Structure formats: C-alpha cells, structure tokens
Amino acid sequence: MSFKKDFQQLKFALETAVKHNVQLDKHIDPNKAMLDYDLNQRKYYQQALQKAIKKVKNAPLQLQTIVQDSAVGQEKLNHLMEILPQLDTTNIEELQKFIKKIDLLIKYITFPSERKESFIKIPKNIPSDIRSDVVLDLKELEKCYKNECYRSSVILCGRVLEAALHRKYYDVTGQDILEKSPGIGLGNLIAKLKEKNVALDPALTNQIHLVNQVRVFSVHKKKEAFSPSEQQTQAMILYTLDILEKLF
Template identity: 45%
Template sequence: MASPIEVFKKRVKEAEDSIKNFENQREPKFAVKSGGMDYYGNRGNYLRANIDSSLGRLKEGAWELLELGQNPQNRKILLQIISKLESEKKEQPTAEIKKLLSELLKLADSLTISKTIEEDISFIKVPKMPDVIADEIAADLNELRKCFIAGANRSCVVLCGRVLETALNRKYFELTGQDLMETAPGTGLGNLVGKLKEKEVKVDPGLTQQIHLINQVRVFSVHSKKEAFYPSKEQAQAIILFTLDALKKLFG
C-alpha cells in the first residue's frame, strides 16, 4: 500500500502534467468556430480547469499527510505544506504554480515515516479485487490503515464490515446478476452469507463468528444491559486479517 508521502508526490506529478498539457496546446492559425463556439478557447478553458482540479486533489492529499505528525520532526514541514497550498489561489500564472509544486516536492522529500508505523500496518494489503469494486475497497482499506494507526479499533471493525458488505454484494451480483444494494438495500452481512450459501458458494465457517463481532460494534442495542464491544488492538488486527483473507477466498 502506498505511503501518504508517495500518494502526495503522485498528486504533485499529476498537477505538473496538467500544467504541461495546458502550456503545450497549440493555437491553430485559423480559429475553428461553429455556431458561435470557439473550440480552441473551450479546450483552453477545459485544460485550465484540469489544473484547478489537480490542485484540489493535491490539497486533499496534503491533509492526509497529517498522520505523519506523530513524528515531531515532521510537524513544522507539514505546517509549511498546508500553508503553501491554502494560500494558493485560482487562476495563478502557471509559472508560479510550477514553483509551488517544486517547493512542495522538496518538503515532501524531507518528511519521514517511522519504521514502527510502517511495520505496524504492513499487514493491511489490498488483495486482487474485481475492477468495479477495486477502488472502493482500496479507499476503505486506506481509511482502515489510518484508524489502526490512531488506535481507533472500533472504527477498524466497522470498516471491516463495510468492506465485507461491498465484497459479498459483488459476489452475489456476479453469480445472479441481481444487485441486492438496489433490490434489497440494507441486507445484513449474515443474510448475505446465507444467500451465497444458497448458491453453493463455499464460505469460511469462521465468517459467521466474525460477522457477529462486527455487528456487536456496528449495531447499537436499545437494551441498556447490553455492553458495547470495545475491541483491543489485537482483536481489531485479527478481524482485519480475517476480513482480508475472506476477500482473497471470495475472488481468488
């Protein structure tokens, strides 16, 4: 899984590419107009809008870097990155934007990731998924990684439930052509497993127990005597590992 620094640098590169596309456009000797429309001018506006969009994504990536603030040496650098991006205004000359991007790359290169954090989350890897759900699963696992680093164990378990829902719904759709998220929204994890078993899909026997633990966190009981389930770090890690294994078996 890419580190926050790698993701940020990739977005800097995307912004640089959008500027190149804008600057490399060639105006024709004779403007092509039809019905009052200037196609060259419209293309220029489109390419300029791409620059603004890429800078917007870059700002989002900068906020994701904040988890690196656990290392005190990174905090001043992170403040500089956020400050530079927040002071950037729309429609700035591309020369100024390129200068900004160059400065951001240098700052990003000076950030460090604690080896203990890298090792702590190395087990959360994105398995091979069907293309249609791959991005959604990857986004949820990226969020899961942040929650695990922060010690938000209940949030980790909730995200495991979300990942399983996405995967189980997709598996059922591949088998039947029926999208339960449209025809039967709100179908619980247990019922999804039951429906897959009806289609003779082999499901790990331990999945039902995992779903029970996940539901203890996700579903708030109205009975005051029932205590909420607060998983430990080890329990959260075990549920994450089982979830990842279940994904591999579903689409392996």
C-alpha cells in the same frame, strides 16, 4: 535516536536534582567536592542534569526528519521543537515548567519506533468495478488501525465484506441485490448465496460470521460498551483480507 528515552532520563535527572537541592546556577568547586561527600554527590547530580539537558536540547535537528500522520501531531511536533532551545536555563523552576509542557506534547507525537508496520496487503484479484471502493476502504482501515481506532477498523472490515459479497451475488445471479434489499446484512447475504447454490467454504463462512459478530458489537449500543482490542482487530483485518482473496 530515542527522544522519548532521552527525555525520560532528563525527567529523572531533574527529579533527582530537586530532591538533593541541586542548583544549576551555582558552581561547585571540584577540589572542595573531593573532600566533601555531600558536595561531591550534588556535583554528580548537577553534571548528570546538565548532560541530560544538552542531549534533549540538541534533538531538533533529528526531530525535523520525523513526519507525522496527522495535522495535530505535526503541530505538536513543531511546538516541541520551539520549546527545546528554552531548556538552556539555569532556573530549576522554569525547567520544571518546560518539562511539563514537553510531557503533554509528546503524547500526540508518533516517533519512528512507535509506528505500526503495515500488514494490510491489497488483494490483486478484486473485481474492477468494486476495486476502487474496496481499496479506499482498506486504506482508511489502515489509518484507523494505526491510530488505534479499533471499533472503526472493525466496522470498515464489515463494509468491505458487504461490498465483496454483493459482487459475488451479482456474479452468480446477474442481479443487484441492493436494489431489492438495500439494508441486507452479511448473515442474510450468505443465506441468499446458499439459496443460489453457492457453497462457500465452511471456514470462510465462519470467518465472515465472526467479523460480522464483532462488527455488530462495535456498532450497536449494548448495556456495556464494547471496544475490540488491538489483537482482536488485527485478527478481523486478517480474516477480511483472507476472505477477499478466496471469494474471487
């Protein structure tokens, strides 16, 4: 099923019908249409529109199986299913109004083919005392990414790395660095670990700095607003997961 594709075909059929002054409430005699090119063309456009309407109008049975990730999406989907039976009209102006309403509704609805496949796999070796917090952050990160909240996604990547590096520092020193330096950032955490002779892989350090840099640009106000792209965000998430795997 491709509701959006069927709906686009309906919009095109309606636009074409209006352009050629086709009416749905007027029967076109097929015998006369065979002898009149213009009449035959209008009959073709009329049938194409009727077929497109029927296809979209019968969609509710299939749409009922779609589950939305948000309350707003579900509300719009329910409203859409209420409107579809009303497409069974021969009034072109009414049909145009319904089409406009549907056009607005489907912007809020996620259809199966549009869902982003999850690539966020939770590492198994996360220490038990921070695991629940990290798992919650990763699940929230997944929701943000799927809903195209890319700045929020990058900010959560930084939060996950901070939790992991705090735990790494505790493993080495037995001290909770947050007690002495509650606002310590990722760069300073790496420096503190280096002071304790914890040699992180240079590639890992570069990944942490890169995630932190994108996070800083996303959080702090700049002259020009910064919003990471989908590809940049995906890269930051993959770096974060890789760092978690290698830290413990």
